[in-house]
Structures are given as C-alpha cells and as structure tokens.
Amino acid sequence: MTNDTTGHAIVCDRAVGDARPDGGTRRTGVVGAGVMGRDIAALLANGGHEVVLVDVDPDALAAAEAYLESDAAGALADAGLAADDVADALTDRIGYATDLDALADCGFVVEAISESLAAKRGLLAELERVLAPDAVVGTNTSSLTASAVADEAEHPERVVLFHFANPAIPRDVVEINGEAASEDALALAGSVARDMGKTPFRLGTERRANGLSRLSAAIKCAGTWELLDADAAAIEVGAQNMGFPRGPLAFIDLIGIDIHLATVDNLAVEYGGRFDPPESVRERMESMVADGRAGAKDGEGFFVWQDGEAVLPDVESPHDVQPIVAALVNEAHRMVGDGVADRETLNEILKRGSGGAIGPFDIEGMVGGDVLRDVLESRYAETGAGVFEPAETLG
Incomplete structure (x- = not known):
C-alpha cells in the first residue's frame, strides 16, 4: 500500500x-x-x-x-x-x-x-x-x-x-x-x-496505544467487566471458542497484571476511564500483584502458567463473549474516526498482531453491525462502562 x-x-x-x-x-x-x-x-x-x-x-x-x-x-x-x-x-x-x-x-x-x-x-x-x-x-x-x-x-x-x-x-x-x-x-x-x-x-494520527494496543485494550477491558458475571476460565474458553488465539484475561496474565494496570493509567490521560476495569476487579488485580501473582512471569495470575501456557480448569459452560467482540469492533470504528488507520489496515494489524485469521471489520461483516450495536447498548445500560458505549459509525 x-x-x-x-x-x-x-x-x-x-x-x-x-x-x-x-x-x-x-x-x-x-x-x-x-x-x-x-x-x-x-x-x-x-x-x-x-x-x-x-x-x-x-x-x-x-x-x-x-x-x-x-x-x-x-x-x-x-x-x-x-x-x-x-x-x-x-x-x-x-x-x-x-x-x-x-x-x-x-x-x-x-x-x-x-x-x-x-x-x-x-x-x-x-x-x-x-x-x-x-x-x-x-x-x-x-x-x-x-x-x-x-x-x-x-x-x-x-x-x-x-x-x-x-x-x-x-x-x-x-x-x-x-x-x-x-x-x-x-x-x-x-x-x-x-x-x-x-x-x-x-500509522496515521498519533494517539496513545497506537493501533494494536488500543484494540487489545478494548478486548482486555471488556474481559475484566465480564468478570462481574463469570469466572476467568469460562471467559477464556468462550473467547477461544469464538476464534481468539488467546482470551483477554490470559493476555493480561501474559503481559503482567502490574503492567496492564500501568497501561490503563497511561491511557486514562487521553481516554478518561474508557479502558478502566470495574473498581472491584481493579482491587482484586492489585491484590494479586501484591501477593506475587502478577501473571505468567510469576507462574500464576488469573490462571496457573506452565511451559508458557495458561492451564485452564474444566469449564462446564463457556461464557458468552459477544460483549468482548462488540467492544473490539466498536473501538476499531473509533480508531478509523480518529485517523489512526483505515479499516483494511486495522484488520491486517490485528490479524498479524494476534496470530488470528480475522480482523475487527471482518467480524463486523460476519456478525452484523446492528447485532453488535444491540449487544453494546445492552451492556452499556447495565454497566455504564465507556468501552461499551457504541460508536456513532457502528451499525
């Protein structure tokens, strides 16, 4: 290009x-x-x-x-x-x-x-x-x-x-x-x-979290909000069933819970509280860090880690991760509006950066923007979390 x-x-x-x-x-x-x-x-x-x-x-x-x-x-x-x-x-x-x-x-x-x-x-x-x-x-x-x-x-x-x-x-x-x-x-x-x-x-316009990290921030933030309704393993299995190579909470573990929280604080300077976890989940994460369970580097975070992979317990019922998927696509729309990248580039960046086969606008094409907007509106009404506030261009 x-x-x-x-x-x-x-x-x-x-x-x-x-x-x-x-x-x-x-x-x-x-x-x-x-x-x-x-x-x-x-x-x-x-x-x-x-x-x-x-x-x-x-x-x-x-x-x-x-x-x-x-x-x-x-x-x-x-x-x-x-x-x-x-x-x-x-x-x-x-x-x-x-x-x-x-x-x-x-x-x-x-x-x-x-x-x-x-x-x-x-x-x-x-x-x-x-x-x-x-x-x-x-x-x-x-x-x-x-x-x-x-x-x-x-x-x-x-x-x-x-x-x-x-x-x-x-x-x-x-x-x-x-x-x-x-x-x-x-x-x-x-x-x-x-x-x-x-x-x-x-990339085009310079914004905090660049391209890939901003998409990842939306996924990880939405994942922490889903912890209010499900345990980490159910969310992880649900994400993998949707085609994510790694779910949001395992990814937080991989980079380090302490690093994730520092990143959230850096992003708040530009985006307010859009990428903040729920307060109760933040307190839980801070306690995990203080206890030496900051993720993969410590051998334990949301999951126990062995040989570089999260060990998942048996899950009876995977969690519905549509809100996480919707938050990803939603943030991609905002990024196009900000001039960070066009739709084709964001698709390619996410595929290459995640090791997956589809990008955010591929997902929108498969699921439908109206469906994703409905999911976001419902979750935003329930939580008031900025990550779920629908972008004007979605749907």
Missing part, C-alpha cells in the same frame, strides 16, 4: 524502507533486557545487525544472554525467521553492557523499558548525551506516543514509534509513526523492521 492524503495508515513500501540515510544502520542497540528487549535483540541480530543490549541490572543481562544463546534460535525457527547462521548470529553479533556509553556508535536504538513517561524521557535524555545527532531512537511504547516521549528532547525529530506485538518474535507487525519525527527517521525505522523480518505499518 502507499500513503494517501487523508492520513490513513500504510504498510511501508519497499522503496521507503530501503531509503536509509548514510551513516551505517547495521550497528544497533536495545535498552531493556526483559522479555521484549531480548526478543528485539534476537530479531536484530538474526537480521544481520551488530547489537548492543543494555540494562542497568546485570542479573537481567545474564538471564537475557542465557536465553539468547539457548532458546532464541528455536523461537526464530518456529516463527520461520531463522537465518542460516542464526546460532552464530545470536552469539557473535550481540554484546551486553550495563552502561549506555556502549551505544555511542549505534545508528538506531530501541528502548524497551517500563511504560513510564518519566522513565522514558529520562532515558532519552541520557541517550542524547551518548548518541550522534542523527542516530534514531525507536520507542516500543504501547500506551504513550513518540511525541510525548520526545517532548523534552534536544532532537525530537529522531524519536519514532517502533512498537511490536507481544510476543515479538512470532508476530509479524511493527507499528511506526511520530508526528515530531523526520521522514528520514521514519524511513530508517521501516528499513530496520524489514531487516528483522517484520512488516512495518506506518
């Missing part, structure tokens, strides 16, 4: 992606050695880049190095991305450091730290001390905007959204934008994404 004059999203063209500024883009960096950061480092190295992975925590770096030298090659192979020299690439092309000075000669750096605006701005200030003026910084934020991260920067034009789905290796999407970013920076981000074997999508 190519860009048009309406601000709709595009899939970055090969011509745009290949238009790299001179100065070497093969030396790249990643800040944050958590699950997302280590996978990004693996994708970069597998794509031919020399990578420096930086984290202030030496234990986090050691854990990332152990993963990258043992399990990452298998993950890349399972995703159909492994280069012929993948094992050597992950060993020879990735270096590790606790000091940002190690990034001094990098032309492109991805930050994958916590979803805190203050933390990201602080990191960017430190990176600007280290990096050359024309080096580009990609922010993997899922609930902020590149412009907000860059607002206090000396060179805001270097900061671009560079957002992956979770998990990063198997999901074929990287979202790119930044209203303060230069075209050179955006083009370089597209080129790097393609080196990694990913399809870059250039």
Whole structure:
C-alpha cells in the first residue's frame, strides 16, 4: 500500500524502507533486557545487525544472554525467521553492557523499558548525551506516543514509534509513526523492521496505544467487566471458542497484571476511564500483584502458567463473549474516526498482531453491525462502562 492524503495508515513500501540515510544502520542497540528487549535483540541480530543490549541490572543481562544463546534460535525457527547462521548470529553479533556509553556508535536504538513517561524521557535524555545527532531512537511504547516521549528532547525529530506485538518474535507487525519525527527517521525505522523480518505499518494520527494496543485494550477491558458475571476460565474458553488465539484475561496474565494496570493509567490521560476495569476487579488485580501473582512471569495470575501456557480448569459452560467482540469492533470504528488507520489496515494489524485469521471489520461483516450495536447498548445500560458505549459509525 502507499500513503494517501487523508492520513490513513500504510504498510511501508519497499522503496521507503530501503531509503536509509548514510551513516551505517547495521550497528544497533536495545535498552531493556526483559522479555521484549531480548526478543528485539534476537530479531536484530538474526537480521544481520551488530547489537548492543543494555540494562542497568546485570542479573537481567545474564538471564537475557542465557536465553539468547539457548532458546532464541528455536523461537526464530518456529516463527520461520531463522537465518542460516542464526546460532552464530545470536552469539557473535550481540554484546551486553550495563552502561549506555556502549551505544555511542549505534545508528538506531530501541528502548524497551517500563511504560513510564518519566522513565522514558529520562532515558532519552541520557541517550542524547551518548548518541550522534542523527542516530534514531525507536520507542516500543504501547500506551504513550513518540511525541510525548520526545517532548523534552534536544532532537525530537529522531524519536519514532517502533512498537511490536507481544510476543515479538512470532508476530509479524511493527507499528511506526511520530508526528515530531523526520521522514528520514521514519524511513530508517521501516528499513530496520524489514531487516528483522517484520512488516512495518506506518500509522496515521498519533494517539496513545497506537493501533494494536488500543484494540487489545478494548478486548482486555471488556474481559475484566465480564468478570462481574463469570469466572476467568469460562471467559477464556468462550473467547477461544469464538476464534481468539488467546482470551483477554490470559493476555493480561501474559503481559503482567502490574503492567496492564500501568497501561490503563497511561491511557486514562487521553481516554478518561474508557479502558478502566470495574473498581472491584481493579482491587482484586492489585491484590494479586501484591501477593506475587502478577501473571505468567510469576507462574500464576488469573490462571496457573506452565511451559508458557495458561492451564485452564474444566469449564462446564463457556461464557458468552459477544460483549468482548462488540467492544473490539466498536473501538476499531473509533480508531478509523480518529485517523489512526483505515479499516483494511486495522484488520491486517490485528490479524498479524494476534496470530488470528480475522480482523475487527471482518467480524463486523460476519456478525452484523446492528447485532453488535444491540449487544453494546445492552451492556452499556447495565454497566455504564465507556468501552461499551457504541460508536456513532457502528451499525
């Protein structure tokens, strides 16, 4: 696809992606050695880049190095991305450091730290001390905007959204934008994404939660409201029966309940309470985090986790998840209205980002907009939750 004059999203063209500024883009960096950061480092190295992975925590770096030298090659192979020299690439092309000075000669750096605006701005200030003026910084934020991260920067034009789905290796999407970013920076981000074997999508209007994360936020929020009427396992089975590769509560577990709540708070700055869980459910989630049950990383959240998968108890009757499906389609309508992306692009982003076969407007075509509006109106009357308030264009 190519860009048009309406601000709709595009899939970055090969011509745009290949238009790299001179100065070497093969030396790249990643800040944050958590699950997302280590996978990004693996994708970069597998794509031919020399990578420096930086984290202030030496234990986090050691854990990332152990993963990258043992399990990452298998993950890349399972995703159909492994280069012929993948094992050597992950060993020879990735270096590790606790000091940002190690990034001094990098032309492109991805930050994958916590979803805190203050933390990201602080990191960017430190990176600007280290990096050359024309080096580009990609922010993997899922609930902020590149412009907000860059607002206090000396060179805001270097900061671009560079957002992956979770998990990063198997999901074929990287979202790119930044209203303060230069075209050179955006083009370089597209080129790097393609080196990694990913399809870059250039989004339109900059809004918190980008494209994929906003669709996911609607699903997860609606899922927490359904907890008022059903248990987590019944919701999960109902979602899987509807064709979701993973239901909303298992997805919250996967990213971390603590991270989900922080994301909800970030989104509230722009969207009010639209993505808030019910107060009683929020209290339950905060208690789970305090008790060390924040999800998959702790081995338990809404579900017990084994070998990377949620263990579901037997469910007598799956829950009707039509309200969750309706909330997803509803949010997609709002996003088109906001200029984030057009219908075709949102369909593609959700399919690639979730690993599923259908997008929100595919669902609308199958179920019917009038049916979805009726579901939303009923659930909105019952709960008053903003996620269920019907969009004007639906139905």
